[in-house]
Amino acid sequence: MSVVYSDHSTMNSPLNNNSPLYDQSPFGAGRNDLLNYSYDFTTNLQITNYEKSLIFKFLINHSFNYLITNYQNKLHASSMQNMCQFVLLLFKRTNLSLQQFQKLLIIMIRYLNKNQTIVLSIKQIIIGCLIKIMGVDSKNWSQITGLSLENLTLLKNHINLDHDEMIITEDELLELNDHMKSLVYSKFDVI
Numbered sequence: 200m201s202v203v204y205s206d207h208s209t210m211n212s213p214l215n216n217n218s219p220l221y222d223q224s225p226f227g228a229g230r231n232d233l234l235n236y237s238y239d240f241t242t243n244l245q246i247t248n249y250e251k252s253l254i255f256k257f258l259i260n261h262s263f264n265y266l267i268t269n270y271q272n273k274l275h276a277s278s279m280q281n282m283c284q285f286v287l288l289l290f291k292r293t294n295l296s297l298q299q300f301q302k303l304l305i306i307m308i309r310y311l312n313k314n315q316t317i318v319l320s321i322k323q324i325i326i327g328c329l330i331k332i333m334g335v336d337s338k339n340w341s342q343i344t345g346l347s348l349e350n351l352t353l354l355k356n357h358i359n360l361d362h363d364e365m366i367i368t369e370d371e372l373l374e375l376n377d378h379m380k381s382l383v384y385s386k387f388d389v390i
Contacts, residue, residue, distance in 0.1 A: 254383055255297070259286050261382060262304055266311070266321070273317045285322055292343045293329065301375045302332050305367050310358055319357060327354035331365060 260283050267274060267282070290300065306328045311317070319327065326344055330351060340351045 254387065255290075255300075256283070256287060257386060258297075258300070258379055258382070259283055259290070262300075263321075266304075266307065270311045273311055273314070275317075275320050282321065286325065289325065289329075289343070293333070293338055295329075298372065299332065301372055301379070302367050303328055305371055305375065306332060306358075306360065306365065309364055310360055313360065313364070319354070323354055324358070326351070327358040330355040331358050331360065 263282050263286060289295075295303075303325070307324060310324065310328065317324070326340075326346070330340060335348075335351065335355055340346070341348055344351065346354070
């Protein structure tokens with residue numbers, strides 16, 4: 200690579216293998232330091248993403264285990280493993296953030312506390328609460344869930360929480376976030 204200036208003089212780049220400076224360059228003479236750096240960065244990014252997903256899976260597993268254990272008299276029997284797989288797949292499809300997940304938990308607990316008898320399965324409750332939180336028009340819910348728009352609207356309407364019950368304060372989120380942090384710190388070595 201060379202740069203041509205307006206006075207037609209050239210300046211050779213040490214990155215150009217035709218340049219006389221190439222062999223003296225830290226990037227020349229067959230060195231692939233940039234490639235190694237790129238590989239290390241990609242590997243570190245992959246490790247970081249894996250660690251994030253591992254922690255997120257732990258939080259999902261713990262949270263839904265808590266819900267099923269504490270509300271088992273209201274909820275239909277459900278396999279924990281299937282539940283976590285369903286939730287992870289749903290969250291991946293919706294690209295749900297940790298804060299949205301926390302909002303979902305708070306809304307689900309409010310719904311379960313408000314209703315004495317629950318006719319929906321926990322999966323239907325999750326989808327209905329997510330639609331209430333994110334809005335029916337925010338995503339292509341039919342494609343995400345495989346349910347028709349009519350069924351999705353029925354699910355959303357069945358989650359009988361009024362506007363005030365859907366409001367989540369910053370303090371509630373901070374409290375849940377602190378609880379989740381302490382769970383993560385108790386199970387993982389976080390640096």
